[in-house]
Amino acid sequence: MKTLFRLMFEFFKTGLFAVGGGLATLPFIYDMADKSGWFTHLDISNMIAISESTPGAMGINMSTYVGYLVDGIPGALLATLALVTPSVIIIIIIAKGMERFKNSKTVECIFKGLRPASTALIAAAGLRVAKLAFFPNGVTMEGFSLLAVGIALGLYVLIRKYKLHPLACIALSAFVGCLLQM
Numbered sequence: 001m002k003t004l005f006r007l008m009f010e011f012f013k014t015g016l017f018a019v020g021g022g023l024a025t026l027p028f029i030y031d032m033a034d035k036s037g038w039f040t041h042l043d044i045s046n047m048i049a050i051s052e053s054t055p056g057a058m059g060i061n062m063s064t065y066v067g068y069l070v071d072g073i074p075g076a077l078l079a080t081l082a083l084v085t086p087s088v089i090i091i092i093i094i095a096k097g098m099e100r101f102k103n104s105k106t107v108e109c110i111f112k113g114l115r116p117a118s119t120a121l122i123a124a125a126g127l128r129v130a131k132l133a134f135f136p137n138g139v140t141m142e143g144f145s146l147l148a149v150g151i152a153l154g155l156y157v158l159i160r161k162y163k164l165h166p167l168a169c170i171a172l173s174a175f176v177g178c179l180l181q182m
Contacts (some may be wrong), residue, residue: 002069003064003070004070004071004075004078005037005076005118006036007067007070007075007078007082008078008079008080008081009082010028010036010082011063011066011067011079011080011083012080012082012086013028014025014028014029014032014059014082014083015059015082015083015084015085015086015087016064016086017119018059018121019114019118020117020118020119020121020122021057021058021059021122022051022057022058022059022060022062022117023058023078023125024059024118024121024122024125025058025062025063025083026044026048026061026121026125026128027121027123027124027125027130028132029044029047029062029066030044030128032066035074036133038066038069038070040068041128041132042132044071044132045063045129045132045133047065047066048062048064048129048132052150052166052170052172054172055107059083060080061082063080063082063083064076064080064135065132066079067079067080077101077157108150121161130152132182133148133152134149135143135149135153136148147180151173151176155169155172155173155179
């Protein structure tokens with residue numbers, strides 16, 4: 001029971017402070033891994049892959065996954081509920097007050113301040129994922145995966161230049177990973 005309360009607290013906290021969506025939850029997920037021992041950083045990279053390739057929001061998918069790892073179906077349900085509860089409460093409050101304050105200079109300034117914070121959280125998460133992908137065997141020249149960098153750059157070009165759909169990127173990456181036994 002104590003584990004479930006801790007799980008709920010961790011995901012409530014994540015849901016309350018992860019401004020910017022699913023990728024912004026990653027710094028909290030890494031911190032949770034370090035403090036709880038429920039999963040490893042390598043598990044997180046697998047969670048990201050699963051969460052990005054399944055329907056639904058990444059943060060919710062990850063909370064469900066972690067909850068399931070910790071305590072099966074009850075853990076999955078409680079972790080997911082804990083993650084979304086702060087957002088539901090905040091959105092209800094904002095929706096009620098937004099009409100009244102939509103022309104407020106203070107509200108405009110708050111949103112302008114939150115955008116860089118969201119960007120920083122997403123960038124921090126992206127760099128951690130890149131580290132795991134590009135240095136799967138540790139941050140050394142021997143641990144560096146030129147193949148992973150090549151795949152990432154190739155997909156980046158396909159996305160930016162040819163507007164390749166994200167699902168096609170996921171499928172292509174999975175195929176290349178299997179083909180090359182990564």
